[in-house]
Amino acid sequence: MFCSNAQAETYQDKIKVKVFIAAMFEIGENSGDKAGEFQHWYNQYFTDSKPIKVKGAHSPVYCNSEGVCGSVLGMGKVGSSASMQAITLSPKFDFSKSYFVLSGVAGTPPSKGTIGDVSWASWLVDYDLGHRWKAEEDEKGAPTFTPRKGYEDIRRYQLNSELLKWNLHLxxxxxxxxxxEASAYRMKYPDAAARRSPAITVGTHMTGDTFFHGPGLSKQAQYIAELYNADDYIITEMEAAAIAQVLNRTVGIERIMSLRGAVNFDQGNPNETTLQHLDPAPGETAGGFAETVENIVLVGSKTVDYIVDNWDVWEKGVPKFKEE
Structure with a gap:
């Protein structure tokens, strides 16, 4: 039986978490103002929930009566993973059978995605954990990154392919x-993928604390994905691989999902420099942020609801996917 927040705070019972939704930032309040990464999740699942404070976490955790919990973890590798560890180790929760949705906004290369896309990760890859040097200090055109030995087990995570099949189906x-605004902005790019309408995509989500930008570093991200035998790089974000490391140490990664919405391209169009793209003139931003953060929840809630509605099956593990 699911316990109430009041009961959980006495430590007599743990909240049995079926699905945990992790956002990285919220712009203001959880409801009633401009939505960031958490607000639409909050409005759908947590409006009647009381905040549960967790020592070491960025923000309170919210849980509903169906076993769905969520929180804002903070941006970047350290902030988000520190919060995730504090929450997973808290005596207030039972995560032994939980599924995790790592959710947020991101960038995408214009050759593979567009503003408004929602992407499920097949792989999580760390953009760092290696050596880098200036291009002029090596042969012209040569890669400027090489992995550092000793990080083989934490630099990439392949997510559960069976769970990914369910996500894409649902x-x-x-x-x-x-x-x-987003539709007009896309036309600045010649790539067919950039100019199309938003779609659901799948591929490698590349985690880097540095907001890497421009065609050169985008190419390097693809190079790293290929180097690690992962799928094509399709999303740039700042947290997922670090959170996966924490979860791998505490509860395992078989039930992790990474869900990202593209709100920017990882490089400028052919008529602007990288710095110009990073510092746009008024009215020259991509647009589509509000729609994208809503798209993330429209997509992700399908999986969350399906897991909860069929918990008698899903609590035992990810069922084998069969086309319905």
Whole structure:
């Protein structure tokens, strides 16, 4: 039987978490103002929930009566993973059978994605954990990154392929929202993927604390993905591989999902420099942020609801996917 927040705070019972939703930042309040990464999740699942404070976590945890919990972990590798560890080790929760949705906004290369896309990760890869040097200090055109030995077990994580099949199946009929501003902005790019309407994609999510940008570093991200025998790099973000390391040490990674919405391209269009793209003139931003953060929840909630509605099966582990 699911215990109440009041009961959990007495430590007599632990909240049995079925699905934990992790966002990285919220712009203001959890409801009623401009939505960041958590607000739509909060409005869908936690409006009647009381905050549960966890020592060492960035923000309170919220849980509903169905066993769905969520929190804002903080941005970047250290902040997000520190929060995740504090929450998973807290005596207030039972994560022994939990599924995790790592959710947030991201960037995408224009050759593979567009503003408003929602992407499920097949791999999580750390952009760092290696050696880098300036291009002029090596042969022209040579890669400027090499992995550092000793990080083989933490630099990449392949997510559960069976769970990924379920994610793609459950979200295939979701109609993604778009904006006029994003639609116009896409036309600045010649790539077919960049100019299309938002879609659900799948591939490697590349985690880096540095906001890497420009065609050169985008190419390097793809090089790293190939070097690690992962799928094509499709999303740039700042947290997932670090959170996966924490979960791998505490509860395992078989039930982790990474879900990201693209709100920017990882490089400028052919008519602007990288620095110009990083510092756009008024009115020259991509647009589509509000629609993208809503798209993330439209997609992710399909999986969350399905797991909860079929918990008698899913609590035992990810069932083998069979096309319905």
């Amino acid at each position: 979200s295939q009929s979701v109609a993604l929202k778009d904006s006029k």
